[in-house]
Amino acid sequence: MRNYEVTFIVDPVLSGDEIKATAQTYVDHLNEIGAEVVDLDEMGLRQLAFPIQKRTSGVYYSLEFRIEDGSFIPKMELAFKRDERIIRYLTVRLDKYAIKFNEDRRNGLIGKDRKKKEQEEIKPKVVASAVPVSKKAKEEEE
Amino acid sequence: MASRDDIKFLSNPKIGKKQKKFCRFKKYGIKHVDYKDPEFLKSFVNEQGKILPRRITGNSLKFQRKVSVSVKRARHLALLPFVTDLFK
Numbered sequence: 001m002r003n004y005e006v007t008f009i010v011d012p013v014l015s016g017d018e019i020k021a022t023a024q025t026y027v028d029h030l031n032e033i034g035a036e037v038v039d040l041d042e043m044g045l046r047q048l049a050f051p052i053q054k055r056t057s058g059v060y061y062s063l064e065f066r067i068e069d070g071s072f073i074p075k076m077e078l079a080f081k082r083d084e085r086i087i088r089y090l091t092v093r094l095d096k097y098a099i100k101f102n103e104d105r106r107n108g109l110i111g112k113d114r115k116k117k118e119q120e121e122i123k124p125k126v127v128a129s130a131v132p133v134s135k136k137a138k139e140e141e142e
Numbered sequence: 143m144a145s146r147d148d149i150k151f152l153s154n155p156k157i158g159k160k161q162k163k164f165c166r167f168k169k170y171g172i173k174h175v176d177y178k179d180p181e182f183l184k185s186f187v188n189e190q191g192k193i194l195p196r197r198i199t200g201n202s203l204k205f206q207r208k209v210s211v212s213v214k215r216a217r218h219l220a221l222l223p224f225v226t227d228l229f230k
Contacts, residue, residue, distance in 0.1 A: 007178065007219055043178065048220040058220070062178060090219055097174040 001066050003038070003099050004073065008080060008089035009058035012045060022085045023061045026076070035067040039106060052087050064094070064102055163200030167208075175208045177215035180222050184229075186213060191223045 006026075010019050023040060030037050043060035052058070073091060080089040094102070104110050166172070176182070186194055186201075186209050193213050196206045216222040223229065 009219065046221075049180075049217075049223040049226075050220055052220055060178075060219075088219060090215060092177075092215070095174075101174040101176060 001068060002070065003064065003066050003094040004070075004091060005062060005064045005094055005098070005102070006076070006080075006089060006091045007060065007062045009048075009052070009060055009087045011055065011085050011087055012057050012059055013055075014085060018085070019059050022083070023063070026063060026079075029076075029079075030063075030065050030067075033067070033072055035065045035072070038064040038066060039102065040064075055087055058087055165200060165202040165205060167205040168202055172205075175205070175212040177212040177219070178221065180216055183209070183213050183216055183222060187222065187229070189227070189229050191226045191229050 010022050012019075014022070023042070027037050027040055039062075041062040041064075043062060045057055045059050047057050048055065070093075077089070077091060080086050092098075101110065167175075186199055188194055193210050196203070199206070199209075201209060213222060217224050
């Protein structure tokens with residue numbers, strides 16, 4: 001199994017539903033093929049650093065998935081090329097550090113959410129300590 | 143008259159001492175450079191959007207390579223410009 005990540009930019013001229021549908025078609029396609037979609041991250045509308053196809057902004061999506069081998073990738077890239085709704089894409093194979101990084105980011109351990117998450121974790125810890133006791137009690141009953 | 147002790151601090155003693163550069167990835171244990179984070183990658187390019195050399199950033203070779211690959215990926219996705227002026 002290999003992890004891949006494809007980041008693509010969707011044309012912002014489309015309506016909100018159409019943009020979501022575009023991303024969803026690729027997710028569905030991957031599910032059909034038998035790949036495991038790990039995460040679909042909508043990075044939102046961003047200003048492009050330079051114009052592409054006369055567009056100055058785009059909606060960024062990042063799609064992470066696991067698949068048995070890479071033979072599907074050229075087919076997917078061809079579909080991206082033919083799709084007029086997509087202005088640019090980039091497929092990257094993830095190494096173990098990147099997988100860890102993406103996982104941490106999803107759990108809010110990296111970046112802006114980090115401090116919030118830490119504060120939240122301090123409070124539940126008190127509650128969490130109570131859980132193992134109840135588990136032990138259950139085991140004793142059994 | 144100024145005594146010997148006063149004269150000692152007429153010039154800043156820190157001037158002339160070079161601060162040793164360090165690789166921030168090694169120091170803070172960052173293992174992965176994300177190409178989707180242009181704000182972070184901005185710290186490794188100059189005002190024209192060129193990648194800064196290792197002798198200025200102080201990165202180790204291993205991470206300088208990763209930084210340069212990430213910057214190039216970010217450029218492809220229009221997160222960073224290829225050429226500009228007065229960037230930053």
